[in-house]
Amino acid sequence: MAGNKRGVQLMLLLQLWTGVLTIAVLSLDEGLLTLKPQVQPPVDIPNPDPPVRRDVYYNGKIFDITHLIYPGMPKWGVPDGMGQVVTVTESMKNGSDCYVSEMKLPSHTGTHVDAPSHFFEEYYEKGYDTSTLNLKTLNGPALVVDVPRNSNITELANSPRNRSCSFRTLNTDRKLMHQSEFHSDYVGIMKDGAEWIVDNTNIKLVGIDYLSIASYNDAVPTHQALLRSRKIVVVEGLNLDKVTAGIYDLHCLPIRVLGAEGTPTRCILMS
């Protein structure tokens, strides 16, 4: 059966094409239906256990390297975290059919990507937002490296051949992304390092484990150096707590929003 898997799949496809499934109804003849309340009998749900939120699936086949967005999550430049993110707008407690909420998200919340429009007025005007970032860059082989913890980092003997490189640093050891207070003494890339990456490597995606790819004092020139070519994607706020250095398949998928110079993203590593 395993050897004929493709055949089974194609057969199934044909069955679905020709087949007949109680799934959808074409109600074109009904025209536009009016909204009406849908009274339903109550559904009996046995008292469920609380859910488990996982960072690692199936012994490391998938690592979720995205930080959970919640009110206590750190936010750039403020001492007391994100604050309220989700607001309930319809509640079953008030007789609604279902729960519905809305989210207020600063564009650079938690694990997120930066667009060229973040630091360049010209790119902002032309619309180089995060929805223009290359999905090929955001999905593919990726290197995770450990940055030495006990010294400054000065130069690299050889240029990385990897197009995607994410740095696990002292930020992870210090659990900075797990503290509501913003810490400006995080580890980031300095201006010289950014220029070196652009001039000497093939890196097209660069990630880091705190809210900014750039060291605090070089925030502007480092971002400018990385984003200027519009070919490098910057991923910030990665959760590398459970990951060891090595090569993985990265899938980093920011939500697709027109006009945003930064966008929350979900990122996973597969091995």
Added chain:
Amino acid sequence: MAGNKRGVQLMLLLQLWTGVLTIAVLSLDEGLLTLKPQVQPPVDIPNPDPPVRRDVYYNGKIFDITHLIYPGMPKWGVPDGMGQVVTVTESMKNGSDCYVSEMKLPSHTGTHVDAPSHFFEEYYEKGYDTSTLNLKTLNGPALVVDVPRNSNITELANSPRNRSCSFRTLNTDRKLMHQSEFHSDYVGIMKDGAEWIVDNTNIKLVGIDYLSIASYNDAVPTHQALLRSRKIVVVEGLNLDKVTAGIYDLHCLPIRVLGAEGTPTRCILMS
């Protein structure tokens, strides 16, 4: 060289471990730095062409099956679309170092996932939000099928063996996701169809090409049937305009938000 790729990668890794890169500085001894303005010389950017937003990358290696979120995007139950999503909070026009914005997103915006907490009070109370959805279900082989356009759909001869199944329907032909006005005469799954899926198939992810997986008149019971087991992920608002029926690798990565019963997601198909 190709044969020794892994060796090169490991060597590179070692170089990065022992190596010394002008990338980050550990400024622990400086303590918490005070915020200060960073005056930079202007950067000369030649007038760039407008960006190209793509649904298909590299001749179909990657399909972006996510609809762009923008003010004219349709929104459940309203005649005039989403309205403003992104608000600029810091602008370089006003002297800021960079552009920063925030987003207001209804939880079921555009291409999004539903959690069990959407339609069950018990699950809402226990925290079965979208951040509890299984990433294994959301990342893996996936079937895209065409639903017959010119008749009702009644029953299926064989149960699909695929764990992930997305339906391309008349909604795509009618370009409903490209119209600001909400259309309640979209194609969706009826209560019987949902129960049939749960009872007769291995489907753990079910996707569709308009704002709801459920037909308009069966909105509550269809969602209840699909979400009750907490093992099926519902993906709504898929963009299947450019995709043909077949087997792909799906990566569907909703942002990781505590407490949301629905979450915008980015979804791609790889082939």
